[in-house]
Amino acid sequence: MTNTQVPPVRSRPAAPPPSLPRPSARERGTRLLAALFLAPTIVGIVVFTVVPIVGSVVLSLFHWNVIDPPSFAGAANYREVFGDSTVLVSFRNTLVFMVFAVALQLLIALVLALAVNGRMPVWLRSVFRSAFFFPLVLSAASISVVMKYLFNQDFGLVNWLLGTVGIAPVPWLTSENAAMATVVLVYVWQQFGFSFLLFVGGLNNIPKEIHEAAALDGATGLRKHLHVTLPLLSPTLLVASVVGIINALQVFEQPYVLTNGGPGDSTRTVVMVIYESAFEQLRFGEASAVGVLLFVLIMAVTAVQFRLSRRFVHYE
Amino acid sequence: MSQATLSLSRARYSLAPWARIAALAVCALLTLGPVIWTVSTSLRTPAESFDLPPQIIPTSPTTEAYSGVFDQLDVWLLALNSTLVTALIAVGQMITAGLAGYAFARLEFRFKKPLFGLVLATMMVPLQVTIVPVFLVLKQLSLTDTLLGLIIPAFPTAFGTFLMRQYFLGMPKDLGEAAMLDGAGPWRIFRSVYAPLAAPGLAIVGVLAFNYHWNEFFRPLILETSGQNYTLPLGLVSLQGNLGTGSISVVLAGVVLSMLPAVAVFIVGQRPLREGITSAGVNR
Numbered sequence: 001m002t003n004t005q006v007p008p009v010r011s012r013p014a015a016p017p018p019s020l021p022r023p024s025a026r027e028r029g030t031r032l033l034a035a036l037f038l039a040p041t042i043v044g045i046v047v048f049t050v051v052p053i054v055g056s057v058v059l060s061l062f063h064w065n066v067i068d069p070p071s072f073a074g075a076a077n078y079r080e081v082f083g084d085s086t087v088l089v090s091f092r093n094t095l096v097f098m099v100f101a102v103a104l105q106l107l108i109a110l111v112l113a114l115a116v117n118g119r120m121p122v123w124l125r126s127v128f129r130s131a132f133f134f135p136l137v138l139s140a141a142s143i144s145v146v147m148k149y150l151f152n153q154d155f156g157l158v159n160w161l162l163g164t165v166g167i168a169p170v171p172w173l174t175s176e177n178a179a180m181a182t183v184v185l186v187y188v189w190q191q192f193g194f195s196f197l198l199f200v201g202g203l204n205n206i207p208k209e210i211h212e213a214a215a216l217d218g219a220t221g222l223r224k225h226l227h228v229t230l231p232l233l234s235p236t237l238l239v240a241s242v243v244g245i246i247n248a249l250q251v252f253e254q255p256y257v258l259t260n261g262g263p264g265d266s267t268r269t270v271v272m273v274i275y276e277s278a279f280e281q282l283r284f285g286e287a288s289a290v291g292v293l294l295f296v297l298i299m300a301v302t303a304v305q306f307r308l309s310r311r312f313v314h315y316e
Numbered sequence: 317m318s319q320a321t322l323s324l325s326r327a328r329y330s331l332a333p334w335a336r337i338a339a340l341a342v343c344a345l346l347t348l349g350p351v352i353w354t355v356s357t358s359l360r361t362p363a364e365s366f367d368l369p370p371q372i373i374p375t376s377p378t379t380e381a382y383s384g385v386f387d388q389l390d391v392w393l394l395a396l397n398s399t400l401v402t403a404l405i406a407v408g409q410m411i412t413a414g415l416a417g418y419a420f421a422r423l424e425f426r427f428k429k430p431l432f433g434l435v436l437a438t439m440m441v442p443l444q445v446t447i448v449p450v451f452l453v454l455k456q457l458s459l460t461d462t463l464l465g466l467i468i469p470a471f472p473t474a475f476g477t478f479l480m481r482q483y484f485l486g487m488p489k490d491l492g493e494a495a496m497l498d499g500a501g502p503w504r505i506f507r508s509v510y511a512p513l514a515a516p517g518l519a520i521v522g523v524l525a526f527n528y529h530w531n532e533f534f535r536p537l538i539l540e541t542s543g544q545n546y547t548l549p550l551g552l553v554s555l556q557g558n559l560g561t562g563s564i565s566v567v568l569a570g571v572v573l574s575m576l577p578a579v580a581v582f583i584v585g586q587r588p589l590r591e592g593i594t595s596a597g598v599n600r
Contacts, residue, residue, distance in 0.1 A: 030502045034425040041416035042431060044472030048450055049438045055449030112343060115336050124337065130586065131344035134351070137582040139531030141549040142571045145556050146354050149564050157353060160369065189347070194593060201594040250442050253533050257553060271444045278448050279538055288448050295445040
């Protein structure tokens with residue numbers, strides 16, 4: 001089959017230019033079918049993703065509160081954003097959150113995946129796998145409601161348990177220092193199963209013979225994992241960290257429900273700022289400027305990661 | 317592996333596996349602990365919900381808290397909204413992803429590569445970056461504060477399209493060629509040959525969509541302003557707000573109720589979910 005004209009987005013093919021040979025009935029049928037099949041996805045993506053991205057950039061150059069007509073602002077929104085301490089703090093918080101959440105999530109997932117991969121009865125392995133994966137199916141919002149009670153300073157179960165071993169109550173959600181750590185913990189608790197599943201899949205793809213050969217060469221335990229398993233797992237590690245970082249930079253539910261950004265601004269994240277400035281304060285221009293900056297940040301971090309990965313990722 | 321080396325390695329690790337399995341058991345308990353606590357507290361009377369130490373197995377289990385949820389919240393309405401939104405999105409995504417995935421895998425047309433590139437690129441775009449313009453587009457269409465406004469923008473799925481394309485690429489090409497020699501047109505080839513084989517792949521797309529949108533919070537929070545259009549997660553967070561710290565067990569009973577369908581999907585759809593996530597070995 002050959003490539004011929006007709007923009008596939010339209011649900012109806014345009015008439016072919018007369019200079020070209022007429023496509024056969026079958027070819028026209030195929031192209032019509034492709035156009036019909038693609039229309040919902042492509043139209044949807046254009047209307048709800050491509051146009052909105054352009055819209056965000058345009059909107060970020062205007063002052064607009066929905067009620068008054070928009071007025072051109074040029075770079076004013078960006079200047080304002082860079083001068084707004086809450087916005088700057090939210091970017092710092094989000095980066096701090098990302099570093100700790102992703103590092104912890106990958107570490108826990110990796111250790112557990114290696115442990116589950118060891119010798120044990122098949123049924124036990126699947127019990128562990130299901131247990132670690134289970135929090136992923138729950139809603140982040142309702143889990144955060146639960147965690148808010150567990151981490152309550154006065155009547156929470158966590159402090160009560162610590163009390164039984166003589167540790168004084170920790171102000172998990174009410175002190176500036178502890179609040180971010182608590183948000184990280186709750187997020188990691190729910191999310192590590194994602195990387196865990198990726199690692200379990202990655203480990204299963206490593207041929208058994210390689211470990212046997214390494215064992216014959218005398219590699220055992222930690223050394224075997226550091227020098228044999230990890231390099232072979234590095235493509236999976238890259239994917240897990242890229243997905244982990246992109247997700248972490250968009251964190252919203254946990255800080256929104258657990259702390260509402262507080263105490264002070266200590267857990268306010270970028271997405272919370274977008275939500276608040278757009279939908280609570282109706283400052284759509286500023287919100288869009290923050291959104292554009294978040295987008296640039298995500299792109300930059302991902303690009304750096306792929307750069308770095310060239311040195312560390314080994315493909316067979 | 318020979319018998320000798322097998323028994324040797326077993327001897328060498330004879331103690332370690334138990335330590336490893338015990339450590340794993342502790343981790344599994346930590347992971348499931350909050351869920352177990354939620355269920356057990358929801359079965360206590362509101363007055364006992366603050367008791368410490370908590371009774372893991374309530375001495376006098378009661379569903380008082382559950383009737384409390386139904387008093388405070390229109391659970392049926394919220395559940396109906398959530399079910400409608402989630403089911404329609406899941407079915408919609410299975411259709412759009414199935415069709416587009418097939419076109420990208422098996423049909424020839426102009427601009428195939430750039431269009432597929434466009435689809436892949438949108439996987440990288442965070443929802444929050446587009447939400448303000450999407451909100452404005454929906455407002456223009458008078459779809460804000462409607463369930464439809466939540467459903468329609470979620471129909472196209474870049475990840476689902478990618479997944480289905482891979483799925484169709486994995487099917488033998490000669491099936492379609494044989495059907496073509498028998499005189500079947502492109503639609504017949506899709507409808508009678510490939511579409512029936514795609515069911516397991518579509519199940520992955522559907523289960524992933526169900527899991528994600530049943531739990532979705534950010535878009536409903538922005539789009540649904542009147543209580544009658546709330547979905548379960550929104551209703552729960554508002555329930556907790558209304559009650560303050562008054563009665564844990566009522567809030568937790570609400571959490572348990574909202575978890576049930578997700579848990580059911582976890583039990584039935586574990587494999588599709590896992591495969592979907594593992595194939596996020598590409599992205600989500």
